[in-house]
Amino acid sequence: MDKALSELIRISKAVGNDSSLVQGGGGNTSVKTADGKYMYIKASGTALKDMSEKAGWRRMRLDSVLSIIEDKSIAGLETQNREIEVVNRLLLACDDQVTGEARPSVEAHLHSFLDKCVIHLHPSAVGAYVNAKNGKAELEKLFRNSGTAIKDVGSPEFLIAPLWVPYTDPGFTLAKKISELVDNYQKQFGKKPEILFLEKHGLFISAGSPDAALRLVRKVIKRCNSKLRQPKAGKIKSVSQEKINDVKRCIHKAFFEATGEHATISYFYDDEIAAFLAQRDAEKMLSAGVLTPDELVYANGPAMWVDRIERANIAKRLTQQIKKGERHGVAFLVKNTGLFVAGKKKIAQTVRDIVAYSAFIRTNAKQMGGICSLNKRERDFINRWEAEAFRKKVASS
Numbered sequence: 001m002d003k004a005l006s007e008l009i010r011i012s013k014a015v016g017n018d019s020s021l022v023q024g025g026g027g028n029t030s031v032k033t034a035d036g037k038y039m040y041i042k043a044s045g046t047a048l049k050d051m052s053e054k055a056g057w058r059r060m061r062l063d064s065v066l067s068i069i070e071d072k073s074i075a076g077l078e079t080q081n082r083e084i085e086v087v088n089r090l091l092l093a094c095d096d097q098v099t100g101e102a103r104p105s106v107e108a109h110l111h112s113f114l115d116k117c118v119i120h121l122h123p124s125a126v127g128a129y130v131n132a133k134n135g136k137a138e139l140e141k142l143f144r145n146s147g148t149a150i151k152d153v154g155s156p157e158f159l160i161a162p163l164w165v166p167y168t169d170p171g172f173t174l175a176k177k178i179s180e181l182v183d184n185y186q187k188q189f190g191k192k193p194e195i196l197f198l199e200k201h202g203l204f205i206s207a208g209s210p211d212a213a214l215r216l217v218r219k220v221i222k223r224c225n226s227k228l229r230q231p232k233a234g235k236i237k238s239v240s241q242e243k244i245n246d247v248k249r250c251i252h253k254a255f256f257e258a259t260g261e262h263a264t265i266s267y268f269y270d271d272e273i274a275a276f277l278a279q280r281d282a283e284k285m286l287s288a289g290v291l292t293p294d295e296l297v298y299a300n301g302p303a304m305w306v307d308r309i310e311r312a313n314i315a316k317r318l319t320q321q322i323k324k325g326e327r328h329g330v331a332f333l334v335k336n337t338g339l340f341v342a343g344k345k346k347i348a349q350t351v352r353d354i355v356a357y358s359a360f361i362r363t364n365a366k367q368m369g370g371i372c373s374l375n376k377r378e379r380d381f382i383n384r385w386e387a388e389a390f391r392k393k394v395a396s397s
């Protein structure tokens, strides 16, 4: 096995098992080969933790990937056609023995111009800042003197200033935007950024070796967490099996009435979910809207707050969402009871992880000037984006 591939598998497994760092098929990793010709990258929609020698990645020719961003004819295309062309070009840039439907990550071009090892995650600790109105200012304070604290990660420079990336539609536009920001950063600091904070999205780490990249991930998360409120344990109430079954039946019926689907209803109740349910303004926090592209793609937006178990009321709210052209909810946070998720078992666990991630972000972001969510235009782009539909399909298959 190529050394770069074994390094890719190692870093992917190291971060992929922690649902506070990445949920479902989200996030991606890449490692460039020593000769600078190729880049191994995670396949779209597959989970980082599931990567193996045989599956979950693609090998791409680096020069072909880099040329996508520079191609003026692509930049000039209308959005839908452009995104289809980009997916085709990314597939054409693949050079490996992988068969089947595996596509390279849609963020491949973004990885291509960063350092040898790139780790992209959706950590809740980072989300607390990138989804907060004052998040950028708070991060600047937090990392102002970071040079001294993270000197040991291998950077000779005193200052490691993170790069802030304002929210941009994912895919080609995001890659193009980051390539410009990285050029400007390089002019200012004489090197590429190692830490990138993406507004309403997540974190990119770029480093010269797998170990330096993993160390940097841990340092950033630790530093972000140092100012955040962690969910308190001990808020779990006792809930009878009878009550759980009643709620399951009620949600199943309401869901069928609104969507025509007979969905399996899964139940989750743990410290993180209980801590959120115990907050007085939980309902208000959820009403702030969709936080990130992943919350929209994998969980159909924030969980629905349910005060009273009433089939007609739940069905009505779901129907209203559908009528408005929105995705209907699949997660239901029921007061004093727990989280109920409608859908396939495999997706249900991912939805639970996204609900917990979202609860943590909302709880902390509200303390930093308020919760910052995706606007209608941004949500519409994600809803129409073919690459996201593919990602979701892979995750649930």
Ligand SMILES: [Zn+2]
Binding pocket: 026, 027, 120, 121, 122, 201, 202
């Ligand atoms: Zn992402």
